[in-house]
Amino acid sequence: MINHHPKIELLIQYVNGELPASISAGIKIHADLCPKCNNQIIELTKHAAETSFAQEDTLVGIGSEVLSLKGDEPEYNFDAQSMINNITDMPAETELKVDDTPVSITLRGVEYELPNVMKHMSLGKPAQIGKLSRSRILLDEGHIHSSLLRIEAGGSIPEHTHNGYEITLLLEGSFKDDMGEYVAGDFIVLDGKHQHQPMSELGCLCYTVVSDSLHFTQGINKLLNPIGSFIY
Amino acid sequence: MQVVQSSLSNKITGHIISSMHSPIENTDICLWLNAVATSRDKSAFTQLFHFFAPKILNISKSKLSNKTLANEVVQETMSNVWKKAHLFDESKGAPTTWIYTIMRNVTFDILRKLQSNKEDNLSDDIWPMVEMAEVDDEPFSDHLEQKQILSVIDKLPQNQQEVIKGFYFMEMSQEQLAQHLDLPVGTVKSRLRLALIKLRGLLGVNND
Numbered sequence A: 001m002i003n004h005h006p007k008i009e010l011l012i013q014y015v016n017g018e019l020p021a022s023i024s025a026g027i028k029i030h031a032d033l034c035p036k037c038n039n040q041i042i043e044l045t046k047h048a049a050e051t052s053f054a055q056e057d058t059l060v061g062i063g064s065e066v067l068s069l070k071g072d073e074p075e076y077n078f079d080a081q082s083m084i085n086n087i088t089d090m091p092a093e094t095e096l097k098v099d100d101t102p103v104s105i106t107l108r109g110v111e112y113e114l115p116n117v118m119k120h121m122s123l124g125k126p127a128q129i130g131k132l133s134r135s136r137i138l139l140d141e142g143h144i145h146s147s148l149l150r151i152e153a154g155g156s157i158p159e160h161t162h163n164g165y166e167i168t169l170l171l172e173g174s175f176k177d178d179m180g181e182y183v184a185g186d187f188i189v190l191d192g193k194h195q196h197q198p199m200s201e202l203g204c205l206c207y208t209v210v211s212d213s214l215h216f217t218q219g220i221n222k223l224l225n226p227i228g229s230f231i232y
Numbered sequence B: 001m002q003v004v005q006s007s008l009s010n011k012i013t014g015h016i017i018s019s020m021h022s023p024i025e026n027t028d029i030c031l032w033l034n035a036v037a038t039s040r041d042k043s044a045f046t047q048l049f050h051f052f053a054p055k056i057l058n059i060s061k062s063k064l065s066n067k068t069l070a071n072e073v074v075q076e077t078m079s080n081v082w083k084k085a086h087l088f089d090e091s092k093g094a095p096t097t098w099i100y101t102i103m104r105n106v107t108f109d110i111l112r113k114l115q116s117n118k119e120d121n122l123s124d125d126i127w128p129m130v131e132m133a134e135v136d137d138e139p140f141s142d143h144l145e146q147k148q149i150l151s152v153i154d155k156l157p158q159n160q161q162e163v164i165k166g167f168y169f170m171e172m173s174q175e176q177l178a179q180h181l182d183l184p185v186g187t188v189k190s191r192l193r194l195a196l197i198k199l200r201g202l203l204g205v206n207n208d
């Protein structure tokens, strides 16, 4: 059962198109698995549309508004008529093709089917350290790095904190940390206040978005610093 | 019954929200979209253009703080409206939501091109236009909300309950209801209106 959902503030930014592609995709993956958030997104979108397209000129009555708009030409800083002419010269688009071919990735011989939202994202070559495998998602978002991360059965990530934030969307399998157990679809956000050491008994695949490098907290793990840049 | 009940909660809250600020005449917009879809009607498109373009322009000016890009959003959004009008499905949601989605997606792709220099047009994977259907057959959706609405309906006077239930549960038109309850249409309309005002108060929907 999914227990971790994106906060409403995040859903609102998502609906407004204000989040980076990486985080938006994470929310989409979650919403496809979580009817509650999906319905909330539908309502928020409806609401955003209504508030965007309803403006002060609404003082004019419902029926007359349209007529009055026809009368006083709205102001544009471009030639509206020629834009309309250009557009109406275009042919209608034939039916949208829905490409349902699944995309997949093979990490250490295990093939994973990836969510639809990743269809047009390119992946880097998989790299490995111990029981961790990682493939970068090449989104070019500057200091925001996204990856597919696989923890093999019995594997764990050394205890660490975050300078920025870390969003983990569990795609398959499960893992746990000192805050509890997570299942597929869980949308987990951690920031500098948290410290954790995720470990996976049976293995898992995660979609991760990290905004800054991780900070390892345990003495000996400081030697493992390569893992920091590996996960980031 | 399950299906009817869950669409009920959406419908009632949806109705209240849209009647809160409903300066937009969705039926006109639907008519124009239909005219574009079925007969590539240029004058209907012109109506749509003058209704939406100034609003889109304002929104994108504030989002992109760049006039040229803001114009590009208008051009792209309205082109998509023209080219895809036949894909709009009234039964799946309001036309304003459909156009908003196009505008949001266009803006997202332009911003991404600007910030990451990527032309991968991911917006349609993140917010697919073909998926705009409302999920109303979700058995485990919002039980709490439904229960709340149902219990609130029970607090209405009997005659208001009749119209609200007929209208939302059984999806009867006001005319059908009038016939069914053997009342003048005007009475059905005013009971419905009173019931909605009352429901709004009971559900605590604010007039913001």
Ligand SMILES: [Zn+2]
Binding pocket: A002, A004, A005, A006, A030, A034, A036, A037, A038
């Ligand atoms: Zn959720």
